[in-house]
Amino acid sequence: MINKEQISLWFQSLQLDIIKQLELTDGRGKFTFDDWQRPEGGGGKSSVIENGDIIEKGGVNYSAVFGPTPDFLIKSNATLAGSNFYATGVSIVLHPHNPMIPIIHMNVRYFEAGNNVFWFGGGIDLTPHYVDEKDAHFFHQTLKNACEKHDKNYYDQYKKWADDYFYIPHRKETRGIGGIFFDHLTGDKLKLFEFVKTIGNTFAPTYTKLMKQNQHLPFSENEKQWQYLRRGRYAEFNLVYDKGTKFGLETNGRTESILMSLPPRVEWHYNHIPAAGSREAQTLNLLKKGIDWVIKTEVVEKN
Amino acid sequence: MINKEQISLWFQSLQLDIIKQLELTDGRGKFTFDDWQRPEGGGGKSSVIENGDIIEKGGVNYSAVFGPTPDFLIKSNATLAGSNFYATGVSIVLHPHNPMIPIIHMNVRYFEAGNNVFWFGGGIDLTPHYVDEKDAHFFHQTLKNACEKHDKNYYDQYKKWADDYFYIPHRKETRGIGGIFFDHLTGDKLKLFEFVKTIGNTFAPTYTKLMKQNQHLPFSENEKQWQYLRRGRYAEFNLVYDKGTKFGLETNGRTESILMSLPPRVEWHYNHIPAAGSREAQTLNLLKKGIDWVIKTEVVEKN
Numbered sequence: 001m002i003n004k005e006q007i008s009l010w011f012q013s014l015q016l017d018i019i020k021q022l023e024l025t026d027g028r029g030k031f032t033f034d035d036w037q038r039p040e041g042g043g044g045k046s047s048v049i050e051n052g053d054i055i056e057k058g059g060v061n062y063s064a065v066f067g068p069t070p071d072f073l074i075k076s077n078a079t080l081a082g083s084n085f086y087a088t089g090v091s092i093v094l095h096p097h098n099p100m101i102p103i104i105h106m107n108v109r110y111f112e113a114g115n116n117v118f119w120f121g122g123g124i125d126l127t128p129h130y131v132d133e134k135d136a137h138f139f140h141q142t143l144k145n146a147c148e149k150h151d152k153n154y155y156d157q158y159k160k161w162a163d164d165y166f167y168i169p170h171r172k173e174t175r176g177i178g179g180i181f182f183d184h185l186t187g188d189k190l191k192l193f194e195f196v197k198t199i200g201n202t203f204a205p206t207y208t209k210l211m212k213q214n215q216h217l218p219f220s221e222n223e224k225q226w227q228y229l230r231r232g233r234y235a236e237f238n239l240v241y242d243k244g245t246k247f248g249l250e251t252n253g254r255t256e257s258i259l260m261s262l263p264p265r266v267e268w269h270y271n272h273i274p275a276a277g278s279r280e281a282q283t284l285n286l287l288k289k290g291i292d293w294v295i296k297t298e299v300v301e302k303n
Numbered sequence: 304m305i306n307k308e309q310i311s312l313w314f315q316s317l318q319l320d321i322i323k324q325l326e327l328t329d330g331r332g333k334f335t336f337d338d339w340q341r342p343e344g345g346g347g348k349s350s351v352i353e354n355g356d357i358i359e360k361g362g363v364n365y366s367a368v369f370g371p372t373p374d375f376l377i378k379s380n381a382t383l384a385g386s387n388f389y390a391t392g393v394s395i396v397l398h399p400h401n402p403m404i405p406i407i408h409m410n411v412r413y414f415e416a417g418n419n420v421f422w423f424g425g426g427i428d429l430t431p432h433y434v435d436e437k438d439a440h441f442f443h444q445t446l447k448n449a450c451e452k453h454d455k456n457y458y459d460q461y462k463k464w465a466d467d468y469f470y471i472p473h474r475k476e477t478r479g480i481g482g483i484f485f486d487h488l489t490g491d492k493l494k495l496f497e498f499v500k501t502i503g504n505t506f507a508p509t510y511t512k513l514m515k516q517n518q519h520l521p522f523s524e525n526e527k528q529w530q531y532l533r534r535g536r537y538a539e540f541n542l543v544y545d546k547g548t549k550f551g552l553e554t555n556g557r558t559e560s561i562l563m564s565l566p567p568r569v570e571w572h573y574n575h576i577p578a579a580g581s582r583e584a585q586t587l588n589l590l591k592k593g594i595d596w597v598i599k600t601e602v603v604e605k606n
Contacts (some may be wrong), residue, residue, distance in 0.1 A: 048574075050572065170558045232565070236562075239539060240542050262571040265531070267568050268567060269567065270563055
């Protein structure tokens with residue numbers, strides 16, 4: 001049977017592998033590392049990139065923390081009273097310079113407490129500043145293929161979960177074009193771990209392909225402006241709704257590691273409404289739940 | 304006896320008076336108005352300024368909303384079941400271009416529900432990008448003088464309340480140098496209204512003095528950078544902790560009016576630590592609870 005140390009070790013190797021592939025593709029940017037300790041037990045290794053050739057700012061963080069199970073978990077499961085917990089995972093957000101490259105987020109994580117409670121969680125989602133339907137199709141098809149290696153229902157279920165999770169109610173917009181999201185997956189630990197490994201391994205080839213493919217697309221000052229506004233929505237989602245961020249800030253986590261997800265530069269202008277028919281308006285129109293990106297572009301391509 | 308319509312009318316006139324004084328001092332910027340209706344009852348008038356000579360972005364918002372008392376209030380006071388509520392107020396945030404001029408916030412508000420429940424709330428607080436001790440002294444002394452027209456204990460009480468309220472736990476920093484904050488003030492309605500009027504009327508002369516006095520202070524690119532980082536903290540406070548913002552977003556308020564408080568341009572860099580002894584480090588060192596700004600600068604000036 002797989003144990004928490006082996007899972008944690010795999011996440012650690014995933015962090016280093018992703019960093020290697022991102023540095024190779026970026027060409028200039030180098031990740032810097034910060035080891036940190038959690039007073040109550042465990043710690044992590046934050047790694048941050050700033051001012052790369054392609055990536056303007058981002059982080060690939062690993063952590064493995066443990067100690068007495070927090071009260072709020074005992075409240076929802078009384079059998080955990082007096083137990084210890086262990087939580088480990090990798091968390092990534094990357095903000096590119098070029099507004100034609102999407103922002104990406106991935107998180108894979110494992111939690112256990114007491115003798116019998118464990119679960120996996122995670123997700124990948126893509127936040128294009130301008131939605132390119134072919135890129136969206138590629139991204140979702142890749143995730144679907146990864147899911148289907150494990151369970152033919154996973155993609156549909158976790159795609160819907162992502163639509164619901166990465167949603168900004170006060171804007172009535174999804175954060176981006178979604179992806180997959182899953183949480184509290186329990187059952188056959190080895191099978192679930194294999195699924196999470198597939199998702200983790202899908203990240204680097206998928207995003208580096210988008211980096212390479214879009215890095216030389218031209219853009220104007222107008223498109224940078226729109227990028228700054230869209231990054232504002234990203235900051236709103238992370239600070240107001242994201243559960244990982246809230247949990248981290250409320251439980252006295254390492255602030256700089258948690259908030260590495262925030263964009264390097266953001267703008268807020270009052271009541272900005274893109275001109276009808278503009279690419280910006282088209283993008284807004286696609287920031288909706290329930291779009292089937294796997295089918296959508298197939299249809300477009302047939303026409 | 305004063306009634307809710309008279310209070311609301313006074314807030315409306317306060318909005319227009321403050322706008323007039325801000326436009327006069329700014330010299331170029333003009334506020335634009337948006338009237339909005341709340342489907343459940345009432346509405347407001349948002350007024351926003353962008354790209355003035357002194358003010359880069361800000362809003363002076365008035366609203367008066369009413370309807371059935373929301374459930375969360377009935378939960379804390381069962382006698383309000385089946386009642387109606389009425390809430391009116393003015394809310395201001397101003398972000399200047401020049402980092403030597405502080406960000407300012409003011410809010411004054413009145414709430415009533417059922418036949419007997421009413422309260423006033425509000426506050427003013429100042430967020431300098433660089434703390435100038437003389438400005439801090441002037442600001443707090445002015446608030447103390449305003450409070451003492453009404454009650455000799457108000458300043459001490461409400462200054463402490465502001466220190467506690469305008470605090471960013473995950474940064475272990477106060478948002479700025481505080482000011483005054485008060486909520487749920489009930490009792491002699493006329494007397495309390497007179498106090499709130501004094502606070503409302505204190506805003507424009509106090510802030511326009513700082514605008515005029517600091518608008519020509521020189522600054523470099525380095526100081527603009529620091530301003531963008533400090534604005535990041537402002538956005539973090541408003542999106543993660545500010546009760547008014549949370550309440551507005553959760554109760555389906557008008558998003559653009561609520562988020563007018565967000566700065567025009569913000570930056571987040573990983574783990575920025577100012578050089579020891581720099582003006583930035585000195586400012587961080589003064590973003591603490593419990594500093595007596597009324598006494599502090601008197602002592603400094605005597606030396």
